[in-house]
């Protein structure tokens with residue numbers, strides 16, 4: 001989902017590996033390893049023991065964007081890689097909005113992107129609509145993908161890079177008692193040709209990456225602890241062709257107590273339908289009521305539509321208390337890397353997968369040495385240093401602007417400001433924050449305070465009315 005930035009609103013500034021016999025290899029189809037594929041430069045020798053007679057073995061549990069990207073990077077870096085995914089045609093419930101930088105950074109082919117959104121409407125509780133895409137340059141857009149397409153592409157690319165992709169349900173793992181002894185993974189292997197209930201198997205590996213999403217079994221296995229989560233609900237609605245034209249390159253975000261007390265409702269365009277959804281942390285039992293309200297708000301534009309799929313899933317609100325234990329670590333939703341306020345997690349999943357795998361490749365000297373907890377902690381440190389400010393600012397933004405309808409009106413009013421739009425889109429699309437303009441920053445700070453004062457005054461008047 002679109003990342004509603006950031007510091008701007010509140011004046012902050014931040015500048016062929018062998019294949020295991022049990023592996024069902026996914027035959028790469030049209031996927032070729034991207035042209036920029038490279039071996040990683042190893043910076044320094046380590047004191048950990050050499051792996052004798054083979055390369056380091058790492059299992060990645062879960063084949064979403066986090067797992068697919070981790071497995072690809074590991075395999076390219078000389079690690080014997082196993083990617084275990086329970087459902088090869090999994091269609092993760094998701095809005096499917098990705099930032100432009102993900103397309104370039106992860107070499108995504110344009111034909112897996114359903115829509116290029118250049119117009120984003122932010123719609124207030126009183127239905128004031130502000131178009132927040134006005135500052136986009138001609139080549140800039142928010143990508144809209146179907147997750148079944150994106151995830152399969154990334155998994156196939158991991159396979160093309162040398163990862164053994166296993167269709168299996170991870171069940172549990174035996175954690176070794178001795179240093180450098182293997183982790184034994186227990187899983188049910190499925191065979192798409194024969195079908196059936198699957199066959200119980202085990203796999204011994206040196207390290208494990210948990211990329212198995214919000215309900216991560218790997219997280220449970222290492223006692224990673226829980227996180228607060230939102231429940232998100234989404235309906236895929238096939239609307240008449242003439243209505244679809246409106247959403248050709250346009251997405252909508254609705255804010256208001258009706259659609260969610262602490263999140264927003266959305267209408268995101270897909271190839272031949274729209275995804276309409278909402279989420280909440282604080283009022284989970286009311287999620288269906290919020291969904292009906294979101295549909296109602298968009299009713300003129302989706303009139304005549306037919307619901308073709310209903311889906312719901314948790315969205316983590318913050319990282320888990322523990323993200324590494326021994327030679328096991330977590331990435332993506334399993335770790336809890338979704339931004340508050342915007343609910344964005346696809347890019348962060350892919351990026352954390354890649355960062356984590358790079359740390360393993362480097363720490364193991366391209367698979368020649370055993371890794372240890374310290375190597376995995378290097379990934380966590382880098383991750384926290386890079387993204388902690390983004391998470392914090394979005395957290396504050398949510399607290400300030402999603403607390404009442406008057407505050408939401410103020411928020412939408414501020415979105416009309418071109419400077420706000422530019423900074424918002426720059427930080428969302430590129431995951432970096434462009435240097436600001438001090439005079440515009442000052443004007444913005446004054447405007448922000450003005451909007452909030454108006455919002456407060458309005459709230460007091462409304463409170464009086466309700467007494």
Ligand SMILES: Cc1cc2nc3c(=O)[nH]c(=O)nc-3n(C[C@H](O)[C@H](O)[C@H](O)COP(=O)(O)OP(=O)(O)OC[C@H]3O[C@@H](n4cnc5c(N)ncnc54)[C@H](O)[C@@H]3O)c2cc1C
Nearest residue numbers: 001062064065066086094095096097170213332333345346
């Ligand atoms: C309704 C909704 C809308 C959203 N909209 C957006 C959006 O528009 N943009 C955005 O950036 N983010 C969005 N998000 C968040 C985004 O979907 C997640 O952050 C992202 O999918 C995380 O990727 P992941 O690879 O970490 O986990 P997942 O995508 O959850 O992938 C986990 C994978 O692990 C597999 N798996 C799980 N358990 C096992 C097991 N035991 N054995 C084997 N395999 C297993 C699953 O089948 C799955 O393929 C949305 C989330 C929801 C719920």
